[in-house]
Amino acid sequence: MTAVSVAAAKAPARRHLLLVVLAAWVLGWVVLRGRDTLALGGAELTPLHTALGEGMDAVDDSRNSNPFFLYFVNYIRLFIDEAVTFVQALISQPSFGRPVPVLGWLGVTGLAAGIALLYGNRRVALLTAAGFLSFGVLGLWQESMDTLALTLTAVALSLAVGIPLGVWAGLSDRFNRLVTPVLDFMQTMPTFVYLAPLTLFFLIGPASATVATMIYAIPPAIRITAHGIRHVSHETLEAGASLGATAAQSLRHVRLPMAKQTIIVGVNQTIMAALSMATIAALIDAPGLGQTVLKALQTLDVGTAFNAGLAIVIMAVVLDRVTSAASRRVEAERRAGRLRSPRGRRLEVAGVLGVAGVLGYLSYTYVWAAEFPAEANLGSYVRRAADAASVWVQDNLAAYTDAVKNLLTNALLNPFEALLTGSPWWLVAAAAVAVALLVGNVRAAVVTAAGLAALVLLGLWQDSMVTLASTLVATVLVMILGVVAGVWMGRSDRADTVLRPVLDAGQTMPAFVYLVPILGLFGPTRFTAIIAAVVFAAPVAIKLVAEGIRGVSATTVEAATSAGASTWQLISKVQLPMARSAVTLAASQGLIYVLSMVVVGGLVGAGALGYDVVAGFSQHQLRGKGLAAGLAIVVLGIVLDRVMRAATQRADAASHGGAHRTSHRN
Amino acid sequence: MTVPSVARDSRAERSSAADPDHTQAPPVLAVRGLWKVFGPKADSVVGSTLPRAELKARTGCVAAVRDVSFEVRRGEMFVVMGLSGSGKSTLVRCLTRLIEPTAGEILLDGEDVRRADERRLRELRRHRIAMVFQHFGLLPHRCVLDNVAFGLEIRGVAKPDRYARAREVIGLVGLGGFENSYPDQLSGGMQQRVGLARALAADPDVLLFDEPFSALDPLIRREMQNEVIRLHREVGKTMIFITHDLSEALKLGDRILIMRDGELVQVGTPDQVVGAPADDYVRDFVSDVPRSHVLTLRWIMREPQPGDDLDGPVLGPDVVIRDAVRAVLSAERPVRVVDGERLLGVVTSAEILEVIAGEQR
Incomplete structure (x- = not known):
């Protein structure tokens, strides 16, 4: 390792070395093209895939004999299934021998608006009523209620588990240390990857969908609760202790009330995560709007997909606004004291619940209030309008979109993919390890070597390389967008006010919804998948870069301006270098987000690992390969994450201690 | 100043109550050889006489309190x-x-606090013992009354009793009328009055x-x-x-x-x-x-010398110089400093002016 450390001692030398590595790789590719590429056809299986498939079959067969299933997993499945079915019986599915659910549209809308009024304010109550009515108007009442039932059940279970664990993690450093890496893993693991293995334990249906949703939705509940509990003012806690409060008293009277608002923010995040996952869970047959979108995507029915996507967005907006308003209300009550007397509040609660009760009774008894009137169903107009718009766009903008598509595909994607897939696997591996060593450290290089070896063993080398190529290209696009928009946003308050709501919407919108317009524009290709990933990942990157630019000390900027720096010099010589660690963080987060969209890409023509996973859902003989592909995505994620982290560390160290000191360490 | x-x-x-010379009562609080060391193996640092920087470099520990003893x-x-x-x-x-001390004794009315379970x-x-904090440490979700009653609440005092007591101390610190306000609505000074009342409430x-x-x-x-x-x-x-x-x-x-x-x-x-x-x-x-604002006549009086007129005005030894200036300067003869019947010394314009001149440097 001495040669490397000598080279690393000088930063410019390292950059040259990086170029040498890349040049050697390209040279190797020219000479050895097509050799040892480890290609594997779409339906071809390796012995490992067959073995995995057989293993899964064995698990299937032991479902009613293995004690682990009989006494543990099956009970959980039954419990969750019952819970979801019960909520469905209340609001979405015919039940208890009736042709309609217990509560019809009028009752559900009234109850939801009432809750919004009691916990939020009048404005969000109106928004809620309008939102719920629009589900009916779009002709998707039952689907929406199915999604809502699944989401609410998953949220209730997530909070029941997450908040106590979060409180524990907030109180105990040891438990916090224990749980943090687990949560990191749960959050970085691409969601689609665990869908298939889950069905192995909980079967296709509501239980698997709920558990998958919980895996995705619990981490924010735990994290944010722990954060709230942990960051209660130290002095207030000390004041409690100095008055002789026991640990339980200090939790009940000091920590919990003071963390209340933060915990509600956690509830908001949990609901948003649950909703986005509940739609994705359509892949394992979860009922609801996700199903509608999925079917429409598979038949390229842009109108229907748009219609259902719209309903999802409306639901997301309603749930987000109501919980945000609830959280603000806590804060406002705290600041202003109790605005109303307890008696006034009691009257208000009784009144609102009374009205909701009457509406509920009407919807229980009368058909007109139970089934959304068919003549108010305007869904077909929306569908047709969306179809027309899509056709118009395809006809008129095709020239431009095709130009963009072709340019990026031919100039960036194709050469890169050819380089990755056309080189012998050992050459790619050697180059990757060298790059990891140069931009990161020895540990990153070791992880890279182990990860690439795992990809070879999983028998999915070439598919992994295709996915890697798209992922990296998408990440590059994300970073271009991230730096340009992020710098703009960081420097201009006006840009911030304009962009932030758009980015917020982009982050809260469930991933499926992006696909529809993008699919309309670009058709089912690799490129569509890349654009979808960019749309998904860009908001995070932009926000992080903007945060970094804003974090640059105002005095430093002022000093540079007074020294006569132009705007461009200010950006390139002061703000970006000083925000360097934020930029690297944006790159690593962007990469993880892009990777989590790989499977969605598989739905719209990206092929490779994403397709393998999707095929594993639908074709029994391919499920072993699907599982292996899921693992390969996780491996790619771990490798990229480690390399990026090492690079971030290096950048951090360089910006704090100068490049010289840090490079000696490596 | x-x-x-x-x-x-x-x-x-x-x-008269506080002067060391006048009371023989045992101290309320006695602290003996108190140490607080932050860092690994804190116990081994106790007794060390190394200067702070060196201690930090050698052991990685910071001795925040070292060998402090006093009585109150x-x-x-x-x-x-x-x-x-x-x-x-x-x-x-x-x-x-x-903060848990590393070594030493803390005796509250003779009871060792460090031994308490x-x-x-x-x-x-x-x-x-009750404490008042720099940043108040109030509970933002409770009104003044509930903040003040908090200490009584956690020790299990019934609601009417604790509210009665809380109202009493709220009046004592001059916050009457603000019982139902929330900390955010009060100025810093008023918030600290709440902190004070909370500490007083437990008596x-x-x-x-x-x-x-x-x-x-x-x-x-x-x-x-x-x-x-x-x-x-x-x-x-x-x-x-x-x-x-x-x-x-x-x-x-x-x-x-x-x-x-x-x-x-x-x-x-x-x-x-x-x-x-x-x-x-x-x-x-x-x-x-300004020494004349703090020092008493005891600090500047001198022995009466032959030739001093000893029939001048009389002042006590604990009179602050500033308060004695007028009397001394307007007296024709030296002022006698007297404790009861005993003559301790005399003060003249010369001593007074020396102190005041010293302040003008």
Whole structure:
């Protein structure tokens, strides 16, 4: 390792070395093209895939004999299934021998608006009523209620588990240390990857969908609760202790009330995560709007997909606004004291619940209030309008979109993919390890070597390389967008006010919804998948870069301006270098987000690992390969994450201690 | 730097109870050989005499409090003064083990606080010692009444009783009428009054103040200092007051403990600290204090010499110089300093002018 450390001692030398590595790789590719590429056809299986498939079959067969299933997993499945079915019986599915659910549209809308009024304010109550009515108007009442039932059940279970664990993690450093890496893993693991293995334990249906949703939705509940509990003012806690409060008293009277608002923010995040996952869970047959979108995507029915996507967005907006308003209300009550007397509040609660009760009774008894009137169903107009718009766009903008598509595909994607897939696997591996060593450290290089070896063993080398190529290209696009928009946003308050709501919407919108317009524009290709990933990942990157630019000390900027720096010099010589660690963080987060969209890409023509996973859902003989592909995505994620982290560390160290000191360490 | 005369008056009134020479009663609080060391293997550092930087370099430990001993008498206003990082806040937290001391003894009415188990410690905190914090430490989700009643609530006092007591102390600190306000609605000074009322509500023997007024602006600070002096006179509690502000220390303290780098440098009455600084550090510290505002005639009187007229006016030895200026300068003959019947010495314009001239340097 001495040669490397000598080279690393000088930063410019390292950059040259990086170029040498890349040049050697390209040279190797020219000479050895097509050799040892480890290609594997779409339906071809390796012995490992067959073995995995057989293993899964064995698990299937032991479902009613293995004690682990009989006494543990099956009970959980039954419990969750019952819970979801019960909520469905209340609001979405015919039940208890009736042709309609217990509560019809009028009752559900009234109850939801009432809750919004009691916990939020009048404005969000109106928004809620309008939102719920629009589900009916779009002709998707039952689907929406199915999604809502699944989401609410998953949220209730997530909070029941997450908040106590979060409180524990907030109180105990040891438990916090224990749980943090687990949560990191749960959050970085691409969601689609665990869908298939889950069905192995909980079967296709509501239980698997709920558990998958919980895996995705619990981490924010735990994290944010722990954060709230942990960051209660130290002095207030000390004041409690100095008055002789026991640990339980200090939790009940000091920590919990003071963390209340933060915990509600956690509830908001949990609901948003649950909703986005509940739609994705359509892949394992979860009922609801996700199903509608999925079917429409598979038949390229842009109108229907748009219609259902719209309903999802409306639901997301309603749930987000109501919980945000609830959280603000806590804060406002705290600041202003109790605005109303307890008696006034009691009257208000009784009144609102009374009205909701009457509406509920009407919807229980009368058909007109139970089934959304068919003549108010305007869904077909929306569908047709969306179809027309899509056709118009395809006809008129095709020239431009095709130009963009072709340019990026031919100039960036194709050469890169050819380089990755056309080189012998050992050459790619050697180059990757060298790059990891140069931009990161020895540990990153070791992880890279182990990860690439795992990809070879999983028998999915070439598919992994295709996915890697798209992922990296998408990440590059994300970073271009991230730096340009992020710098703009960081420097201009006006840009911030304009962009932030758009980015917020982009982050809260469930991933499926992006696909529809993008699919309309670009058709089912690799490129569509890349654009979808960019749309998904860009908001995070932009926000992080903007945060970094804003974090640059105002005095430093002022000093540079007074020294006569132009705007461009200010950006390139002061703000970006000083925000360097934020930029690297944006790159690593962007990469993880892009990777989590790989499977969605598989739905719209990206092929490779994403397709393998999707095929594993639908074709029994391919499920072993699907599982292996899921693992390969996780491996790619771990490798990229480690390399990026090492690079971030290096950048951090360089910006704090100068490049010289840090490079000696490596 | 002026020391308002209200402080002097109150001290003159209190001095008979607080003066070391007049009381034989056992101390309320006695601290012996107290150490607090932060860092790995803290125990092994106890007893070390290494300077701070060297200790940090060798052991990785920081000795925030090293070998501090002092006694506080009943009803006394005891001020601990030091710059930031001198260990004074750590010291006061060690007294009720909000921070666990590393070594030493803390005797509260003869009972070793360090030996108390968790339950006993809670009892002590609930009934015997209460604390007022720099940033108030109020509960933002509770109104003033509930904040003040908090200590009583956690020790299980029934609602009507604790509210009655809370109303009483709220009146005592001058917050009557704000019972149903929330902390956010009050100014800093008023919030600290809530903190004060909360500490008083439990009727503790000892009140600890951790830089209670440093977050307040100067006018409010002066008002609150006078408030504490008034309360001290009215309720007669033993108070231990932490500050980094010398003028505050001189104004409030019956006695002052000066800390530096975790070590005790000097303990004494304000005039002892100003008149006889223990070392250069303290001397430097008090060099800006107008000596005539702090020192008493005891510090400047001289032996009567042959030829002095010994039939001049009479003053006590604890009269502050500033208050004696007019009397001494207008007297034709030397002023006699008398304790009861005994003649201690005489003071003439020469001594007075020397002190005042010294301040003009």
